Amino acid sequence: MSAHLSAGFIQPKPVISELLSVVRWIGGDAFLKSADAARMDPVLRMLLASDGTITSALHALLLTLIGVEVVHQTEMRLDAAAAGFLDVEPGSNALSREAWLTADGQRRVYASSIILLETLDRSLLQALQARHKPLGLLLQESGRTVTRNRLQIGCLSDPETIKTLGSGIAGPIWMRRYRMSLGSKAAAFIQEQFIGPPFRP
Numbered sequence: 001m002s003a004h005l006s007a008g009f010i011q012p013k014p015v016i017s018e019l020l021s022v023v024r025w026i027g028g029d030a031f032l033k034s035a036d037a038a039r040m041d042p043v044l045r046m047l048l049a050s051d052g053t054i055t056s057a058l059h060a061l062l063l064t065l066i067g068v069e070v071v072h073q074t075e076m077r078l079d080a081a082a083a084g085f086l087d088v089e090p091g092s093n094a095l096s097r098e099a100w101l102t103a104d105g106q107r108r109v110y111a112s113s114i115i116l117l118e119t120l121d122r123s124l125l126q127a128l129q130a131r132h133k134p135l136g137l138l139l140q141e142s143g144r145t146v147t148r149n150r151l152q153i154g155c156l157s158d159p160e161t162i163k164t165l166g167s168g169i170a171g172p173i174w175m176r177r178y179r180m181s182l183g184s185k186a187a188a189f190i191q192e193q194f195i196g197p198p199f200r201p
Contacts, residue, residue: 022161023175028151036155040174044194048176051148054109054192055101055136062103069100069107070131075117082114085150085179086186093117095125101134110193111135119187135190144182148190151178169195 028049031037037045043061050057055066076096083090095115100107113135117125127138139146156162157172177191 022158023154023156025152025154025177028153028176031153044174047194048153048174049151051151053136053140053146054111055134056140058101058103058108062108064103066108066134066137067102068131068134069102070097071100072096072098073128073131076114078114082189085189086114086116088116088186095120095128097128097135099134107195110195112191112193113188115188116186119182119185135188139182147181148178149181151176 026034032045032049037049047054047057047061058066074096076094078086078088078090078092078094080090082094083092086092093116095113095117097111097113097115099111099113101109101111111134115128115135120128121142124138124142124144127133127141128135133141154175154177155172156175159171162169162171162173173193173195175191175193177189179186180188180190
């Protein structure tokens with residue numbers, strides 16, 4: 001991936017929902033059979049297609065602890081589209097979180113999460129509200145069984161659209177989105193945008 005951000009990039013503009021109509025999404029299996037995957041840096045391909053937490057993958061890859069820089073976090077009620085994806089009723093209470101995953105002061109991945117409040121126990125909710133650790137690390141520490149499904153891989157390649165995201169960002173911008181379950185219950189919709197420096201130690 002050719003996108004680069006310096007550690008001092010102050011005002012990141014993520015690929016917000018209004019721009020997702022220009023993102024090309026395909027299923028995880030189809031992505032691995034595509035020409036794009038064959039040409040891609042294998043490290044980025046592994047990160048996109050992995051069914052594990054991106055926090056653990058980055059930790060193993062970069063050999064440093066992965067931190068979090070929370071940009072925005074608030075409670076919300078799900079609209080019909082988000083509720084349908086999580087198999088709950090529209091209007092269900094959720095926590096919306098926008099955050100950078102960081103390593104050694106560099107922003108690596110921009111993560112957007114919508115987490116059903118009813119699936120969080122008090123300790124996990126308090127930990128999220130403290131904003132000190134990535135969601136993936138908090139789930140590992142909680143000991144709860146986490147699964148991921150409905151994986152899709154997306155690519156934003158339109159140069160004019162990428163320019164609207166802010167200076168210092170080059171395309172293409174690869175991303176993935178999936179549904180995360182805690183135990184047998186769907187708990188969150190996660191989208192991760194690989195906007196940071198190349199994924200090498």
